[in-house]
Amino acid sequence: MATMLLLPFRTLIPSSSSSSNFRPAPLRCSNDRQALFNRIAPVYDNLNDLLSLGQHRIWKRMTVSWAGAKAGDHVLDICCGSGDLSFLLSQKVGSDGKVTGLDFSKEQLLVASSKQHSKNCFSNIEWIEGDALDLPFSNGSFDAITMGYGLRNVVDRPKAMQEILRVLKAGSRVAILDFNKSEELLTSTIMEWMIDNVVVPVASAYGLSEDYKYLKTSIRGFLTGKELEKLALEVGFSSARHYELSGGLMGCLVAMR
Numbered sequence: 001m002a003t004m005l006l007l008p009f010r011t012l013i014p015s016s017s018s019s020s021n022f023r024p025a026p027l028r029c030s031n032d033r034q035a036l037f038n039r040i041a042p043v044y045d046n047l048n049d050l051l052s053l054g055q056h057r058i059w060k061r062m063t064v065s066w067a068g069a070k071a072g073d074h075v076l077d078i079c080c081g082s083g084d085l086s087f088l089l090s091q092k093v094g095s096d097g098k099v100t101g102l103d104f105s106k107e108q109l110l111v112a113s114s115k116q117h118s119k120n121c122f123s124n125i126e127w128i129e130g131d132a133l134d135l136p137f138s139n140g141s142f143d144a145i146t147m148g149y150g151l152r153n154v155v156d157r158p159k160a161m162q163e164i165l166r167v168l169k170a171g172s173r174v175a176i177l178d179f180n181k182s183e184e185l186l187t188s189t190i191m192e193w194m195i196d197n198v199v200v201p202v203a204s205a206y207g208l209s210e211d212y213k214y215l216k217t218s219i220r221g222f223l224t225g226k227e228l229e230k231l232a233l234e235v236g237f238s239s240a241r242h243y244e245l246s247g248g249l250m251g252c253l254v255a256m257r
Ligand SMILES: C/C(=C\Cc1cc(O)c2ccccc2c1O)CCC[C@H](C)CCC[C@H](C)CCCC(C)C
Pocket: 040, 044, 047, 048, 049, 051, 052, 053, 055, 056, 149, 152, 153, 191, 194, 195, 199, 211, 212, 214, 215, 246, 249
């Protein structure tokens, strides 16, 4: 008899038969990205700390502040990965609040869940295996939303923004942290040099050079800050501002419903 694997998270990815309007994302891209983040999950946190000299934790704290989460809120961390932003949100909303961390990578969610139990706190976090492009939540469910290094990685960015708008309460904010596709040639040159000459060589020590090479192509294919603001307003957000961080290497889009 097959043993049931009890996973520490709920799986809410609709099967194609479960909803008539479920349009599977381009399988090739979506599955490739899911596989990439499953593959890098064991070293993801450590490489982020090493390669950003711990700076990513500052960028994430700023993101949570911009999202405006407060005590007692019900908040969502989309593309939560190993849970960094979810843990910061958990501290913000406290024991009366609730954090939902959603990701489509089982391996990333297993890391997040194991971190939660090792810290024996953060009991107000629920992990859900789901798709950012088809969020399994009702309209107007959340008081604040974060999305860290996720928008660049989804295969349909307007759809992701539409879903965020749908599940966000009126007057509430989303804070979307990611690499900045800089319009300054010097900044983009420095970024690409760092990826080629530091990030990828370090990742190659773990057999993950191809996975980290994806960073450069994905940043080149991302939207600039101005384009992100335009997308948010086109989707229906009432306001949108993109803030550059660390000399323009990173950026955070803050939009209000
Ligand atoms: C937390 C960070 C990146 C998360 C991340 C996002 C992705 O889309 C990936 C895709 C594929 C593989 C890995 C990732 C991934 O880790 C940002 C910090 C970690 C970066 C890997 C390091 C980037 C270094 C910058 C180019 C320069 C940093 C300068 C700093 C001020 C020292």
